[in-house]
Amino acid sequence: MKFSVKRSELASKLNIVNRAISGKVIIPILTGIKISVFENQLTLIGSNSEISIKTILTADKTKNLVVEEAGEIVANANFFSNIIKRLSSDQVEISTEGSQIKIVGGKSDFTVSGQSADNYPQLPRLDDANTIAISAVQLTDIINETIRAVSIQDSRPLLTGIHFIISDNQIKAVSTDSHRLSQRITKTAIANPADVVVPSKALIELRGLLENVTNLNLQFDRSQLLVDLGQTTFYSRLLEGQYPETDRLIPADSTTHFTIDASQLSQSLDRASLVAHQSGNIVAEFSITGSKLVLGTAQSEVGKVLEELTISDFTGEDLKISFNPDFVRDAISSINEGKLDFSFTTSLRPFVIKPNGSTDNSKVQLITPVRTF
Amino acid sequence: MKFSVKRSELASKLNIVNRAISGKVIIPILTGIKISVFENQLTLIGSNSEISIKTILTADKTKNLVVEEAGEIVANANFFSNIIKRLSSDQVEISTEGSQIKIVGGKSDFTVSGQSADNYPQLPRLDDANTIAISAVQLTDIINETIRAVSIQDSRPLLTGIHFIISDNQIKAVSTDSHRLSQRITKTAIANPADVVVPSKALIELRGLLENVTNLNLQFDRSQLLVDLGQTTFYSRLLEGQYPETDRLIPADSTTHFTIDASQLSQSLDRASLVAHQSGNIVAEFSITGSKLVLGTAQSEVGKVLEELTISDFTGEDLKISFNPDFVRDAISSINEGKLDFSFTTSLRPFVIKPNGSTDNSKVQLITPVRTF
Numbered sequence: 135m136k137f138s139v140k141r142s143e144l145a146s147k148l149n150i151v152n153r154a155i156s157g158k159v160i161i162p163i164l165t166g167i168k169i170s171v172f173e174n175q176l177t178l179i180g181s182n183s184e185i186s187i188k189t190i191l192t193a194d195k196t197k198n199l200v201v202e203e204a205g206e207i208v209a210n211a212n213f214f215s216n217i218i219k220r221l222s223s224d225q226v227e228i229s230t231e232g233s234q235i236k237i238v239g240g241k242s243d244f245t246v247s248g249q250s251a252d253n254y255p256q257l258p259r260l261d262d263a264n265t266i267a268i269s270a271v272q273l274t275d276i277i278n279e280t281i282r283a284v285s286i287q288d289s290r291p292l293l294t295g296i297h298f299i300i301s302d303n304q305i306k307a308v309s310t311d312s313h314r315l316s317q318r319i320t321k322t323a324i325a326n327p328a329d330v331v332v333p334s335k336a337l338i339e340l341r342g343l344l345e346n347v348t349n350l351n352l353q354f355d356r357s358q359l360l361v362d363l364g365q366t367t368f369y370s371r372l373l374e375g376q377y378p379e380t381d382r383l384i385p386a387d388s389t390t391h392f393t394i395d396a397s398q399l400s401q402s403l404d405r406a407s408l409v410a411h412q413s414g415n416i417v418a419e420f421s422i423t424g425s426k427l428v429l430g431t432a433q434s435e436v437g438k439v440l441e442e443l444t445i446s447d448f449t450g451e452d453l454k455i456s457f458n459p460d461f462v463r464d465a466i467s468s469i470n471e472g473k474l475d476f477s478f479t480t481s482l483r484p485f486v487i488k489p490n491g492s493t494d495n496s497k498v499q500l501i502t503p504v505r506t507f
Numbered sequence: 508m509k510f511s512v513k514r515s516e517l518a519s520k521l522n523i524v525n526r527a528i529s530g531k532v533i534i535p536i537l538t539g540i541k542i543s544v545f546e547n548q549l550t551l552i553g554s555n556s557e558i559s560i561k562t563i564l565t566a567d568k569t570k571n572l573v574v575e576e577a578g579e580i581v582a583n584a585n586f587f588s589n590i591i592k593r594l595s596s597d598q599v600e601i602s603t604e605g606s607q608i609k610i611v612g613g614k615s616d617f618t619v620s621g622q623s624a625d626n627y628p629q630l631p632r633l634d635d636a637n638t639i640a641i642s643a644v645q646l647t648d649i650i651n652e653t654i655r656a657v658s659i660q661d662s663r664p665l666l667t668g669i670h671f672i673i674s675d676n677q678i679k680a681v682s683t684d685s686h687r688l689s690q691r692i693t694k695t696a697i698a699n700p701a702d703v704v705v706p707s708k709a710l711i712e713l714r715g716l717l718e719n720v721t722n723l724n725l726q727f728d729r730s731q732l733l734v735d736l737g738q739t740t741f742y743s744r745l746l747e748g749q750y751p752e753t754d755r756l757i758p759a760d761s762t763t764h765f766t767i768d769a770s771q772l773s774q775s776l777d778r779a780s781l782v783a784h785q786s787g788n789i790v791a792e793f794s795i796t797g798s799k800l801v802l803g804t805a806q807s808e809v810g811k812v813l814e815e816l817t818i819s820d821f822t823g824e825d826l827k828i829s830f831n832p833d834f835v836r837d838a839i840s841s842i843n844e845g846k847l848d849f850s851f852t853t854s855l856r857p858f859v860i861k862p863n864g865s866t867d868n869s870k871v872q873l874i875t876p877v878r879t880f
Contacts, residue, residue, distance in 0.1 A: 213785050213809065220778050234810075242778055246810030405593050405615055412586050436586065437607075437619030 135205025136229040151180030154187040166208035186369040206251035263353040266325040279318040282464040284334040285311035295331035297377040315500040336370035388477035390450035418459035465499035508578025509602035524553030539581035559742040579624035636726040639698040652691040655837040657707040658684035668704035670750040688873040709743035761850035763823035791832035838872035
């Protein structure tokens with residue numbers, strides 16, 4: 135194998151595949167990146183067996199890439215990437231001699247040990263894949279809206295993923311850690327029905343790849359997700375099992391309702407959260423009396439805080455309700471809108487946060503109260 | 508106690524005293540900041556028993572501070588500072604009721620637990636202090652030049668400090684971890700002789716306070732350093748004992764010499780260090796043959812690197828010498844000049860790095876080679 139490549143191009147391609155490289159892999163060869171050059175094309179593959187990323191660079195007139203001899207090798211991902219990052223030259227020449235990789239750039243001359251590409255696992259192949267077209271903006275929005283409510287406990291593995299329900303011309307994405315729930319419904323082109331759970335870690339890495347992308351295709355079979363981003367292809371294993379039914383959890387009615395400025399509430403919650411964390415009792419309380427809203431914490435050994443908040447469009451009954459302030463802050467960040475509608479029934483039933491004026495369930499953040507008595 | 512203060516002023520004063528607050532203190536009250544208001548002046552004190560910082564804010568026409576009732580209290584440093592940081596208002600009102608502290612800003616109303624200021628330790632008093640005037644730029648330069656060679660091992664506590672030898676009209680500052688040595692001699696106003704060792708941790712915090720300061724006074728007695736920065740006073744315990752004699756360690760002659768561009772060498776050392784750390788053998792080698800310099804690492808299981816470097820003013824004999832590349836990088840950062848002179852005797856004797864053209868020992872970085880055979 136022998137090729138020369140523009141250093142900045144190679145470095146940015148390495149950044150892409152390094153998203154799939156994990157510090158803790160069971161298969162030793164997965165600490166490496168598979169580098170292949172064939173017919174004027176450089177292919178890099180990184181994988182941690184949960185997710186895999188492949189990206190290609192094609193030789194063209196700008197001479198970003200000049201292939202002299204085809205071949206394949208596996209290079210240690212961190213070590214190789216750090217070398218490329220720290221070379222002083224614009225162009226870098228890479229060649230192999232047996233399992234040794236020579237990297238030459240400027241006056242630097244590296245020889246590093248590689249591994250045979252024969253032992254590198256094959257990329258997944260999808261059977262009878264279901265394809266759905268979506269814009270990068272839409273997918274980023276779905277992930278941002280649902281990622282925070284995903285469970286971080288491994289006791290119920292399915293809840294560590296986001297549930298995608300594709301039907302007709304919409305994607306419904308739902309996440310829940312059983313204390314809170316996020317739902318985002320997005321209109322898309324007509325697609326075949328599908329029901330899959332994608333690990334949240336995969337979606338976080340995928341989101342990182344969407345920045346310079348406009349449109350993409352999602353493909354699913356029973357066990358894999360493939361995302362075609364053009365030069366880059368992203369693969370993730372799907373979580374197996376039946377995700378719990380969540381539609382029935384979202385209340386249809388409410389008895390108390392108000393509208394509030396998101397940034398005002400978020401700052402007040404920051405302060406309440408500060409007191410809650412200092413006391414070790416992560417609970418805050420809304421106290422609604424005659425259209426006046428007070429956010430506060432219980433009196434603890436370290437102290438307490440009370441704040442009066444400005445609300446509008448108040449309807450319904452007085453209420454006291456306790457909750458985890460961090461969950462409400464997360465919900466506000468997830469919705470990412472200036473004004474929010476809060477709807478409550480009783481102090482023991484989940485309450486709902488939606489963008490102001492929303493009349494459907496396309497953006498829902500549901501939070502279960504904390505019982506304090 | 509009752510006063511109102513401009514929030515941003517209080518926050519920046521808290522940032523100052525928080526430099527003395529440590530997560531691991533033995534005396535519980537030192538997790539707090541002592542807040543005192545007397546006669547139109549607010550005083551804040553933070554301490555970790557090694558260092559203490561006092562800073563004052565005076566009531567003036569701009570009404571940054573309005574004192575209504577004198578008094579003292581100790582507030583939890585992190586909790587109180589975080590509350591002040593997150594309040595939404597420009598002004599904040601602070602008062603006490605027994606050991607409770609009320610903090611009111613905007614619509615937020617905090618009540619937090621404080622501790623009696625009676626239990627807070629007294630600030631050190633210096634006996635027969637020796638005073639020396641110095642500019643903040645000079646002191647920053649001394650610290651930057653010597654801090655990296657300080658020992659991080661507790662086995663020889665004195666070496667964890669910087670040795671200041673004040674005589675006539677100069678300060679000589681020396682640090683060594685017994686593998687390398689840094690020396691900086693600075694001309695100052697006439698001062699009485701003194702010989703003290705200041706803990707490096709104290710000097711790092713002190714450096715952080717020098718940014719908006721022009722001139723300052725250092726005062727020493729046998730056990731304490733006091734730095735008068737105007738509104739802020741910094742105290743540090745001194746290290747006790749006889750610092751080793753270091754003058755004799757700096758070689759007077761050399762048999763091989765060259766001049767090199769600091770940034771070129773630093774980048775090459777970055778790459779050599781990368782290979783050295785990957786292989787676990789933190790050694791690089793200069794190989795000087797007929798006025799040609801090659802920097803390289805030994806061949807290891809992970810690989811090796813070789814780089815030819817451009818040097819000038821070469822004189823003397825060919826040489827191969829092995830060293831810790833991180834120490835040379837640190838030395839280059841410490842000297843902080845564009846061109847450097849390297850002087851060697853044999854491959855077993857320490858070598859010296861100075862700014863290009865330096866004919867005295869006012870800026871010296873000394874590095875002991877690594878024996879590789």
